[in-house]
Amino acid sequence: MTDFKKAPVTIIIVVMTTLVFLVEILLSHGQPDNIFFLVKFGAKYGPYITQEHQYWRLLSPLFIHLSWSHLILNMLTLWFLGMMIEPLFGSIRFGLIYLIGGLGGNLLSYWWAPQTISAGASSAVFSLLGAFLVYIAYQGRHNSSLKAQGQTFLVFVVLNLVGDLFTPSIDLWGHLGGLVTGMILAIGMSYQRRIQ
Numbered sequence: 001m002t003d004f005k006k007a008p009v010t011i012i013i014v015v016m017t018t019l020v021f022l023v024e025i026l027l028s029h030g031q032p033d034n035i036f037f038l039v040k041f042g043a044k045y046g047p048y049i050t051q052e053h054q055y056w057r058l059l060s061p062l063f064i065h066l067s068w069s070h071l072i073l074n075m076l077t078l079w080f081l082g083m084m085i086e087p088l089f090g091s092i093r094f095g096l097i098y099l100i101g102g103l104g105g106n107l108l109s110y111w112w113a114p115q116t117i118s119a120g121a122s123s124a125v126f127s128l129l130g131a132f133l134v135y136i137a138y139q140g141r142h143n144s145s146l147k148a149q150g151q152t153f154l155v156f157v158v159l160n161l162v163g164d165l166f167t168p169s170i171d172l173w174g175h176l177g178g179l180v181t182g183m184i185l186a187i188g189m190s191y192q193r194r195i196q
Contacts, residue, residue: 010082046114101127
């Protein structure tokens with residue numbers, strides 16, 4: 001119960017995404033990574049976005065996953081980040097960073113790799129990483145332990161992006177787009193707080 005009070009949006013997203021995956025398992029007969037099923041279920045696929053105007057496909061992939069390991073990795077990372085970041089930004093801002101950051105990641109992926117079929121929460125997770133790096137950059141100047149934590153997270157982000165270059169199945173553009181969108185949102189939110 002204390003976790004829910006601390007980070008309600010994080011918990012709601014984890015529960016919703018897990019429930020969506022259970023529906024995937026049921027409807028795909030245990031094959032959620034089937035390309036035809038993924039496209040039908042709502043994965044990002046450029047031709048449908050462009051020709052059929054299915055713009056919702058820029059957001060729906062955040063809740064769709066290809067396997068249990070894909071889901072668990074993303075949800076564990078989201079839980080870990082969410083418990084730290086949601087109290088810092090507040091639940092509404094955190095939710096906006098997650099959704100708009102994920103949307104930004106999928107937009108860049110759509111722009112640079114329109115034929116690629118992609119799904120997963122990682123673009124939104126990268127937006128949280130980007131937002132947290134900006135927060136640490138602002139606050140870490142006066143807090144040595146936070147600064148050290150920021151350096152660790154920066155190494156984590158760089159290693160992930162480098163790893164993406166050597167893993168063809170990973171949506172590098174989605175990760176980059178999420179990271180940059182999260183940074184921009186965090187900068188905008190910190191500026192808004194200063195002028196209020």
